[in-house]
Amino acid sequence: MKYDHKQIEPVWQKKWEEAGIFHAEQNSSKPKYYTLIEFPYPSGQGLHVGHPRSYTALDIVARKRRLQGYNVLYPIGWDAFGLPTENFAIKNHVHPREVTKKNVARFKSQLQSLGISFDWSREINTTDPSYYKWTQWIFLQLFKHDLAYKKEMAVNWCTSCKCVLANEEVVNGVCERCGSEVVRKVKSQWMLKITAYADRLIKDLDLVDYPDRVKAQQKNWIGRSTGAEVDFTTTTGDKLTVYTTRPDTLFGATYMVISPEHPLIEKLASTIENMDEVRAYQEAAARKSDFERTEVAKDKTGVRLVGVEAINPVNNRQIPIFISDYVLVSYGTGAIMAVPAHDTRDWDFAKKFGLPIIEVVKGGEDVQKEAFTDCETGVLVNSEYLDGLSVEDAKKKITERLTETGKGRAKVNFKLRDWVFSRQRYWGEPIPIVHCPHCGAVAVPESELPLELPDVESYEPTDNGESPLAKMTDWVNTKCPQCGADAKRETDTMPQWAGSSWYFLRYADPHNNDALASKEALRYWTPVDWYNGGMEHTTLHLLYSRFWHKFLYDIGVVPTAEPYAKRTSHGMILGENGEKMSKSRGNVVNPDEIVNEYGADTMRLFEMFIGDFENAAPWNSNSIKGCRRFAERCYNMTSIMTEGGIRPELEGAFHKTIKKVGEDIEVLKFNTAIAALMSLINDIYNTKSVTREELKVFTILLSPFAPHVAEQMWSDCKLGDGFVSAAKWPEYDESKCVDNEIEIAVQINGKVREKLMVAADIDKDAAIAAAKASERIASLIEGKTIIKEIYVPSKLINIVIK
RNA sequence: GCCGGUAUGUCGGAAUUGGCAGACGAGACAGACUCAAAAUCUGUUAUCCGCAAGGGUGUGUGGGUUCAAGUCCCACUACCGGCACCA
Secondary structure (H helix, E strand, O other): OOOOHHHHHHHHHHHHHHHOOOOOOOOOOOOEEEEEEOOOOOOOOOOOOHHHHHHHHHHHHHHHHHHOOOEEEOOOEEOOOOHHHHHHHHHHOOOHHHHHHHHHHHHHHHHHOOOOOOOHHHOEEOOOHHHHHHHHHHHHHHHHOOOEEEEEEEEEEEOOOOEEEOHHHEEOOEEOOOOOEEEEEEEEEEEEOHHHHHHHHHHHHHHOEOOHHHHHHHHHHHOEEEEEEEEEEEOOOOEEEEEEOOHHHHHHOOEEEEOOOOOHHHHOOOOOOOHHHHHHHHHHHHHOOHHHHHHHHHOOOOEEEEEEEEEOOOOOOEEEEEEOOOOOOOOOOOEEEEOHHHOHHHHHHHHHHOOOOOOOEEOOOOOOOOOOOOOOOOEEOOOHHHOOOEHHHHHHHHHHHHHHHOOEEEEEEEOOOOEEOOEOOOOOOEOOEEEEOOOEEEEOOHHHOOOOOOOOOOOOOOOOOOOHHHHOHHHHEEEOOOOOOEEEEOOOEOOOHHHHOOHHHHOOOOOOOOOOOOHHHHHHHOOEOEEEEOHHHOOOHHHHHHHHHHHHHHOOOOOOOOOEOEEEEOOOEEOOOOOEOOOOOOOOOOHHHHHHHHOHHHHHHHHHHOOOOOOOEEOOOOOHHHHHHHHHHHHHHHHHEEOOOOOHHHHHHHHHHHHHHHHHHHOOOHHHHHHHHHHHHHHHHHOOOEEHHHHHHHHHHHOOOOHHHHHHHHHHOOOOOOOHHHOOOOOOOHHHHOOOEEEEEEEEOOEEEEEEEEEOOOOHHHHHHHHHHOHHHHHHHOOOOEEEEEEEOOOEEEEEEO
16 A cells, blocks of 8 residues: 555544543553643744644653653643734734634644644643633732732833833843834833742752753843942942942942932932933933943943042042943942942943042053953952952952941842733733722732633723723722722733743643642642753743742642753754744745645654754755655555564664664654664665564654554554554663674774774784784784784774884 | 854764764765656765775864864854843
8 A cells, every 4th residue: 555644644643532542641550751842822823833843852752651651741732812812803803812712723733733642631721711710829829928019110111012021021122022112111010029039040950950051041041149238328428338249349449330210319419519410311311222222332421420429438438429321220239339440341431431440459451451350360459458368368358347347248139130020911811909099909819710801892002001901990990809998900911921830730630620730630740851942931931930830839839849850942943044934034834734745744754853953953845855755665664564573684773773762762862763763774675574573663663753654554564452652662682782793993093994894792802813814904014013002892993003 | 241052075964972974864966667757766976186996185263182083172263042231
C-alpha cells in the first residue's frame, strides 16, 4: 500500500481520542510526569509554525515518558483575555467572547491535526468565569496580605492602546504590543508588591534547572545591588539621604544631584533663589516621554539649586546641589552623591558644569581626563582613615563608621519595581474590589466570586483613561460589603499576565469548584517537571508566575516553593529569508498548508530536524521533502517485512540507535535523534529486508516523532497489541553498542596517514605494532627517530617522529 | 556601556566535550529505469595542485598551550537577544 497521510492521520487522531489514551490518570500508582508548554493566545491569525516547535518537542518527551511507564500530564488551554481580541471585537462589532470562541475552535482543530498528545479532557480557558473565579480569588489573597495596593503614581501610558502598561511591557520606550509611543501619566493604579519577593526570586533560582541564560536574564532584571545609604544634611537643616554602591568614595563627593521630582525641592521652594529656572527644568523633564529620555541619554543637563548646599557627613564640606533627569526618582532615594573622579556619569556632568574632580582611589590614569571606576585594583587616598585600604575594605570600614555614628547604613536595592496590575480595558478579569467612601477599598466577598464581566454596549477605550466598564453604572453602583453604604466597583481589569500566572496549577484539577485545585492533586502533580517556552517570557510570564507561586506557597495553597523544576527554551522559526516571520515581510508559512500537503508527521519531523532546538532556524521548503521521504521509507518497510528477530549484522546498529535516540530526546537534540533513525533505516535498506522484531523496535523509536505513521505500521504488520503509543520503550545493552572490530586512524606527527581495522579491545603495544606493520607507515618512519607514541583506545595512534 | 548567545561546505546543520572535521538532510552533478518527464534507485560532491598514486590548505580574525585544537587560554571582529543615566 502507498503511504497516504490523508488516509492515515485523521483515523489515528480519532482512535486516540476515543480510547482516551492520553488522559492523565487521576489516581495512579505510576510515577507522574508533568510536561508543560506555554498555552497559546488564540489569535485571529490561527496557529503559527512557531507554535508546533515547542508543542512537538514536549510531545516527544511526553510520548516517550508514557512508553517508559509514567503517568503523564500534558495539558492544553487558552490564554484568551487580551487586547488583539478586544480590538478585533471593537472593529467588527462583535462580542470579544464570540471572537474568542471562534479563534479557540480554529486553534483546537489545527492543534488536533498535528497529533499532539494533549489531554483534551483538561482543557482550560482563562476567560471562563469558572476559571477566572480563581484568578480573582488569588488577587483577593494578595490584597488581604497587603501585596496588592492602590497607588497614585506616574505610569506608562500607551497612547494608542489607551491603557497603562507594566514596566516589562515597555520596550525601548514604546509599547511592546503595538509599537506606539509611551508617555508618563499620573494615575491611581493597582500594584502588586513583587519587590517583596525580589530576594527569593533570585535565591531560589538555585533550586531549579533553568538554562543559564534564563537565570542570568532574570537576575539582571531584578537587579540586586549592595551598597549603603548615607545621610547628608543641608544648610537649611534638612536631611538628604542618598544611596550609593561606592560608599568608599564618600570623601570624593564634590556635589549632589537629586531627581527633578524629588520632594525636597517643594519643601525648600522659598529658600531656592532660582526657583523659576528649577520649575522650567522640572516641566521639561515631565514632558519627555520615556523614549525621549533614553534618546538623549548622552548629554547631561541640569540646574543648580541656588541658596542651599549639602554637607558631607564625614568631613563637613559644603557642596552644591543640582537637579538633573539622569537621576531617577524611582530608584534608591532619588538622590545621589556625585563622585566625578570615579563614576563616568558624574564625570560627564562635572566636566559640563565645571565642578571639581577629587581623586580618592588611586590606580588609574589622570582622573581629570577620565573617571577611574575599577573596584578591583584601586587603593584609597585623600580619605583620612580610609587611606591605604582596598576598595572592598574601605566599603566595609566606612559603612561600619556610618552605622556607628547614625549617619548611614548598609542597604540593598533592586531595579525591579512593583507590578502595575490595572488595565483600563474591557476584555480582562474584573478586579474584585469595591470602593466605599467610608471603608476605602474593600474586597468583594469570596462567596460572590466569580465577579463576572458585565456585557457593555461599547468596548471602546475611553479618552479620559477610564475603563469601558466605568460607563456601566448599574454594575458600578453597588453597596459596600462591609458597611452597606453606597459604593462603587473598581472598573479596571487585570492584565493578560494574570490568568497565565497560575494556569499550570489548574490543570492538576481543572473542574474543581471549591478550590483552584485540590490539595491532593497539587501534591501529586506539582511541580511541573519540564516546562518549555519562549525566551521573550523570561522577564514577564516566567517571573510573574514564580512570584504568584511563591505567594501561594507562603499561604499554604501549593506544596512547592518553585512552580517549574525544569525550564527549556526553543529558538524562533524564521522565514525562508532568515528574517522574522511576519505578514508585512510576506514570509509567513501556514502550518495548515504543510499538514495538508505533506502531513502532520512530516511537519513534526521537519520542525524537529530543522536545526538546534534552542537556536533560531530559517524555514526551508526544500529540506522538508527529505523528512517526507523519510516518512515514506519508514512506511514502505511494512511491505518487505519477514519474520524473525534482530539480525546479528544489525544488532549493534539497533542498540546504538536505541541509546542515541533515548539520550538525545532528554537533552533536546531532536535533530540528531532523527538523524540516527535515518541512519538506521539506511542500514536496514542496505540489507533489502527487515524482520518483524527489527520493525517493531524501529516503530516504537519512531512513534514519538511521527506517531501516525508509526501507528499505521504497528497495526498493518501487527507488531504488538493495542497502540504503539501505549507500547514499551525498548532497552539497549551497553555491551552491544560497541563493535568487535573498529577502524582506528594512524597519525604521523598529528596527520592521518593510514587507517586500520583492529580488534576493539586491542592494547597499546599490539595497536602500535599493527600500525608499524603497515607498509605505508613503515616507509614513513624508516630512518627517523621515534620520539613518542600515543594510543587513544578505539580512536587513533599518533607516532611523533623526527 | 553592561549581561547573555552565535560564527563550521552551496544551504540547514553534526562532531561522544582535547583525538580521523563536514554525520544526517537539502541542493547540484552523473548514471539506471522511462518514448519522455516526475517519482524511485545507485554513485560523486570542502578546497587547491596533480592524469593518477599522493600531497598542501581549511571550522570569523590574530596570537598561544599541546603529540593532537571547531573544542582550552589571551586579544579582537561581526551578527543576534536582553538591559540600559539603576548611582
